[in-house]
Amino acid sequence: MTSASFQPQQRPHHIDVAVNAEADIQAACRAARQLAETLEFSRTAAYHIATAASELAANLLFHGGGGWLHAHALFDPQTQEVLGLEVLALDHGPGIADIALALTEGYSTGKGLGCGLPGVKRLMDEFMIESTVGDGTCVKAIKWR
Amino acid sequence: MKIPILRLERILLVSIQVDLTDNDAMQFQSDLVEQVAEIEALGVAIDITALDVVDSYMARVINDTASMVRLLGAESVICGVQPFVALTLVEMGRDLLGADCAFNLGQGLEILRTRIATRGDTRLSEDENV
Ligand SMILES: Nc1ncnc2c1ncn2[C@@H]1O[C@H](COP(=O)(O)OP(=O)(O)OP(=O)(O)O)[C@@H](O)[C@H]1O
Numbered sequence: 001m002t003s004a005s006f007q008p009q010q011r012p013h014h015i016d017v018a019v020n021a022e023a024d025i026q027a028a029c030r031a032a033r034q035l036a037e038t039l040e041f042s043r044t045a046a047y048h049i050a051t052a053a054s055e056l057a058a059n060l061l062f063h064g065g066g067g068w069l070h071a072h073a074l075f076d077p078q079t080q081e082v083l084g085l086e087v088l089a090l091d092h093g094p095g096i097a098d099i100a101l102a103l104t105e106g107y108s109t110g111k112g113l114g115c116g117l118p119g120v121k122r123l124m125d126e127f128m129i130e131s132t133v134g135d136g137t138c139v140k141a142i143k144w145r
Numbered sequence: 146m147k148i149p150i151l152r153l154e155r156i157l158l159v160s161i162q163v164d165l166t167d168n169d170a171m172q173f174q175s176d177l178v179e180q181v182a183e184i185e186a187l188g189v190a191i192d193i194t195a196l197d198v199v200d201s202y203m204a205r206v207i208n209d210t211a212s213m214v215r216l217l218g219a220e221s222v223i224c225g226v227q228p229f230v231a232l233t234l235v236e237m238g239r240d241l242l243g244a245d246c247a248f249n250l251g252q253g254l255e256i257l258r259t260r261i262a263t264r265g266d267t268r269l270s271e272d273e274n275v
């Protein structure tokens with residue numbers, strides 16, 4: 001099935017991308033951007049969301065041993081108006097022992113610049129990490145429209 | 146995927162592509178380093194027009210490439226930073242792209258040429274006079 005078979009108004013308001021290889025990072029990034037555009041976010045906001053999705057997907061692969069990037073629209077229950085877009089990155093990797101440290105600009109246990117998570121925090125409006133060592137990590141971020 | 150390296154006299158031009166994997170990046174960097182040494186390049190323009198999302202991974206590849214070039218004694222400039230990429234980069238982290246940036250290739254080449262000239266390196270102008 002291709003996305004061309006959808007009518008524009010039937011385009012999904014959520015995405016799920018399995019991230020297990022480098023090519024999946026781009027796929028997650030592209031899907032997040034398309035979703036943001038479908039939800040009529042501004043172009044700047046759509047780029048911010050796409051970049052955040054790319055960072056989270058890279059972390060899933062390089063630190064979490066693979067996982068899922070999920071994103072969906074947040075609706076006002078009364079008016080059905082789109083309020084925002086929530087991105088979730090889930091993995092069952094090693095977890096993060098010190099979340100504050102992981103959020104420090106320039107801190108990386110790999111060969112990265114260590115600006116992924118601090119970058120996502122700045123690009124998005126809400127940001128939260130839940131992690132259990134040995135069990136996995138869930139990063140949640142919201143962009144309001 | 147292989148990234149072509151174009152030559153313009155003593156200046157090299159590379160265009161970073163979206164689907165660059167970690168292995169591609171390493172291959173491309175070693176190709177570039179080899180070429181810079183071989184032709185004794187005076188400058189390298191790193192074109193990122195094709196990138197509409199520059200995340201921290203891409204930023205690292207771009208910065209590493211620029212500093213490798215500088216370690217070999219050549220000037221480097223990043224060009225083709227898309228307006229929305231610039232907006233996002235500023236939000237993400239001001240200094241994510243460490244090297245000098247130019248809007249387009251023409252501007253980038255101009256910056257390179259000026260810098261090469263101020264360095265007092267006459268090899269480029271000699272080439273042009275041939
Ligand atoms: N999903 C995850 N599972 C386990 N550890 C993680 C995860 N995401 C991030 N981390 C830890 O947090 C650190 C900081 O992450 P961040 O994305 O800021 O930097 P980085 O990925 O190391 O480098 P960059 O993103 O700049 O390329 C990582 O080095 C890693 O130790």
Ligand SMILES: [Mg+2]
Pocket residue numbers: 055058059112115116117201
């Ligand atoms: Mg990262």
